[in-house]
Amino acid sequence: MVVSNKGVLFKAIPTGHPVIGEHFEVVDRTIDIENFKLGENELLLKNAYISLDPYIRERMREPHIESYIPPFHVGKVMVGDGTSVVIKSTHPQYHEGDIVAGFTGWEEYTHIKENDEEMNATGRFCLNHAKDSSFPLTHHSHLLRIHGLTAYRGLINFGNPKKGETIFVSTAAGAIGHLVVQIAKIKGLYVVGSAGSDEKVDFLLNTLKIDAAFNYKKVNIDKALSKHCPDGIDIYFDNVGGEILDRVLLHCNRFARIVVCGMISQYNIRNRKEKYGIKNIDQVFAKSINIIGYLISDFWTINNDTFSKDMEEWLESGKLIYKEDVTIGIDNIPQAFLDMYAGKNLGKSAVKISDL
Numbered sequence: 001m002v003v004s005n006k007g008v009l010f011k012a013i014p015t016g017h018p019v020i021g022e023h024f025e026v027v028d029r030t031i032d033i034e035n036f037k038l039g040e041n042e043l044l045l046k047n048a049y050i051s052l053d054p055y056i057r058e059r060m061r062e063p064h065i066e067s068y069i070p071p072f073h074v075g076k077v078m079v080g081d082g083t084s085v086v087i088k089s090t091h092p093q094y095h096e097g098d099i100v101a102g103f104t105g106w107e108e109y110t111h112i113k114e115n116d117e118e119m120n121a122t123g124r125f126c127l128n129h130a131k132d133s134s135f136p137l138t139h140h141s142h143l144l145r146i147h148g149l150t151a152y153r154g155l156i157n158f159g160n161p162k163k164g165e166t167i168f169v170s171t172a173a174g175a176i177g178h179l180v181v182q183i184a185k186i187k188g189l190y191v192v193g194s195a196g197s198d199e200k201v202d203f204l205l206n207t208l209k210i211d212a213a214f215n216y217k218k219v220n221i222d223k224a225l226s227k228h229c230p231d232g233i234d235i236y237f238d239n240v241g242g243e244i245l246d247r248v249l250l251h252c253n254r255f256a257r258i259v260v261c262g263m264i265s266q267y268n269i270r271n272r273k274e275k276y277g278i279k280n281i282d283q284v285f286a287k288s289i290n291i292i293g294y295l296i297s298d299f300w301t302i303n304n305d306t307f308s309k310d311m312e313e314w315l316e317s318g319k320l321i322y323k324e325d326v327t328i329g330i331d332n333i334p335q336a337f338l339d340m341y342a343g344k345n346l347g348k349s350a351v352k353i354s355d356l
Contacts, residue, residue, distance in 0.1 A: 001032065001033050001034045002030050002031070002032045002033075003030065003031060003033060003108075003109075004028070004029075004030060004031075004108060005029045005030055005031040005107055005108045005109045006026055006027065006028055006029060006107065006108055006330050006331070007026070007027060007029055007077040007105060007106060007107030007108070007330075008024055008025070008026055008027075008077060008078045008106035008107070008330075008333050008334060009024060009025060009026075009027045009075070009076070009077060009078070010023070010024050010060065010072040010073065010074055010075070010076055010077070010078050011023055011024055011025060011074065011075075012074060013060060013061060013062055013074065014060055014268075015270055016268055016270075017268055017338075017341075018057070018060060018337075018338065020334045020335065020338070023060065024060075024078060024334055025334060026330060026331050026333065026334065029107075031108075031109050033087065033088075033109070036088065036111075038088055038089070038090045038111075039090070039113065039114065040090055040114060041090060041091045041092075041114040042089075042090050042091060042111065042112060042113055042114055043086055043088065043089050043090075043091055043094055043100075043111075043112040043124075044086070044087050044088035044089070044109060044110075044111055044112075045084035045085065045086060045087065045100070045104060045109065045110045045111075045112060046084060046085050046087050046108070046109055046354060046356075047082050047083075047084045047104055047105070047107065047108060047109065047110060047353055047354065048082075048083050048084060048085065048137075048352065048353065048354050048355065048356050049082060049083040049137070049138060049141060049326075049350050049351065049352055049353070050080055050081075050082045050104075050106055050333060050350060050351045050353060051080055051081040051082060051141075051142060051146075051147075051348075051349075051350050052080070052333075052336055052337050052340045052345075052349040052350060052351065053080065053081065053175070053340075053349075054262055054264045054267065054340075054341060055069060055262070056078070056080055056337065057264075057267040057268065057341060058267055059071050059072045059078075059079075060072055061270065062270075065270075068295060070118065077105040077106055077107050078105070078106040079103055079104065079105055079106065079118060079119065080103065080104070080106060081101070081102070081103060081104075081146060082101070082102070082103070082104035082105075082110075083099065083100075083101045083127070083137065083138070083141040084099070084100055084101075084104055084110065085097065085098070085099055085100075085356045086098040086099075086100060087109075091114075093124075093126075094124065094126070098126055098128055099126070099127040099128055099130060099131065099137070099356060100124040100125065100126055100127060101124065101125045101127055101140075101141045101145060102119070102123045102124040102125055103118055103119045103123060104119060105119075106330075106333055107330070108330060108353060108354065112124075125145065127140050127141060134316075135312075135315065137356070138324055138326070138348075138350060139315070139322060142175075142324075142348050142350065143179075143311065143315075143322045143348070144308060144311055144312070146296055147175050147176060147179070147348055148179060148307070148311050149296055149299060149304060149307055150176050150261065150296045151176045151177075151179035151180045151183060152179070152183060152307050152310070152311065153294070153296070153299050153307070154176075154180070154237065154259050154261050154294060155167075155180050155183055155184060155187075155235075155237060155259065156183075157294075157299075158257065158259045158292050158294060159235045159237065159257050159259050160235075160257060161184060161187045161188075161189055161235060162189075162234075163187065163188035163189070164188065164189070164190070165189050165190070165234035165235060166189065166190045166192065166229050166231055166232065166233055166234050166235070166253075167180075167181075167184045167189045167190070167191055167192070167233070167234065167235040167236070167237060168192045168193070168194070168225065168229060168233045168235070168236050168237070168248065168251075169181050169184070169191070169192070169193045169194070169236075169237040169239075170193075170194050170216075170236075170237070170238055170239050170240045170244050171194070171195065171196075171239040171240055171264070171343070172193025172194060172195055172200075172204055172210070172213065173193070173195040173200035173201075173203050173204055173323075173346055173347070174239065174343070174345070174347070175345075175347060175348040175349060176239060176261055176262075177193065177237070177239055178203075178204075178208060178321075178323055178347050179320070179322075180237050181193050181204065181208055181210045182208055182210075182314075182319070182320050182321065183314075183320070184235075185208075185209070185210060186314060186319055186320070189235070190211050190231075191210040191211050191212075192210070192211060192212045192213065192225075192228045192229055193210055193212075193213045194213065194214055194215075194216040194224070194244070195213065195214075195215060195216070196215065196216060196217055196343045197215060197217075197343075198215055198218075199346070200215075200346060201213045201214060201215050203323075203346060207321065207323075208321060211228075212228040212229075213228075214228060216244065221243070221244060221247045222247055222250070222251075225247065225248065225251045226251070229251055231253075232251055232252065232253035232256075233248060233251050233252050233253060233256055234252075234253050234255075234256050234257070235256065235257050235258075235259065236248045236252065236256065236257075236258045236259070237259050237261060238258060238259065238260045238261060238262075238263070239261050239262045239263075239264060240262070240263060240264050240265045241260070241262075241263030241264070241265050241266050241276070242263065242265035242266055242276040243265075243276055244265075245258070245263075245278065246276070246278050246279055246280050247280075249278070249280040249281070249283040249284070249289070250280055250283060252283060252287055252289050253287070254287045254288055255287070255288050255289070255290070256287060256289045256290070257289075257290050257291075257292070258289060258290070258291040258292070259292060259293075259294070260291065260292065260293035260294075261293075261294070264341070322347070322348070323346055323347025323348065324347055324348050324350065325340075325345040325346050325347050325348065325349045325350070326349075326350050326351070326352055327349075327350070327351045327352070328351070328352050329351070329352075329353065330351070330353040332351060333351050333353075336349065336351050
């Protein structure tokens with residue numbers, strides 16, 4: 001049975017903002033599922049959801065530039081976190097019909113080879129329990145896995161929140177930010193967030209019920225932080241870096257913690273000489289500020305039972321709202337990615353490309 005297997009091809013390395021058709025685009029391909037042969041310990045997946053995340057831009061770089069994650073290869077299908085169903089398997093750990101999550105191609109069907117370090121079969125997470133869950137599948141593949149864990153561990157492990165403290169969160173209406181502000185409220189903090197539109201500010205104030213929020217595009221950052229954080233900042237959860245990080249340093253209290261989850265404002269700047277230089281770095285020693293960055297892969301090998309228990313309990317009780325921004329159709333992945341990167345999404349951004 002020959003069926004469509006459209007995929008998003010990485011065509012060229014962008015030096016600035018990626019352009020559809022020039023740097024990546026959807027291409028028509030087919031796959032003969034019935035006659036598709038698997039080697040030993042291999043899988044053939046039908047992809048249902050593709051997660052769109054800012055780190056993808058970091059992979060659209062020159063091969064010689066070192067980073068925490070491998071670059072994409074020109075001429076190959078792009079790769080990201082996804083949720084899929086196994087339709088063929090020679091791997092003893094997985095069977096036809098299993099729902100799995102892990103790295104997969106930005107395509108309709110993906111062949112997982114045993115010797116593929118990036119997409120090896122043992123890197124899958126089985127989500128069969130989601131079939132009988134009261135939560136949607138995307139909650140299991142995103143909220144109760146990578147994205148929820150990123151927010152939870154970043155705040156709890158490194159932010160070390162204490163009741164009554166003030167936390168400021170940038171991109172507070174984004175995939176990670178909208179979870180961090182809610183967890184912070186649950187922990188008894190005074191929560192302030194910034195976002196890039198009035199709609200997002202309204203979402204933060206009236207849906208998530210945080211204490212204060214502002215549109216960073218419409219205000220003077222220093223004045224906004226002075227107004228909304230009158231007692232200073234004890235924790236800054238940073239998703240953007242650049243100028244906002246620089247200004248926050250001036251408003252930090254002594255022994256403040258800055259948790260660096262991402263620096264989306266700097267990802268499109270490939271020349272390091274053009275990146276934003278932090279001018280107020282002297283505040284770090286003057287105020288004994290602790291700055292720490294982290295990768296979610298740091299937490300895969302530890303016991304995350306507490307995380308799962310807390311998140312599920314908060315969901316069931318209504319203490320936590322998970323906002324998703326889901327685009328339909330594989331043809332729309334490139335534009336959905338650019339929209340996410342431009343901050344047009346509200347909550348977690350993903351693309352649904354098929355039913356399971």
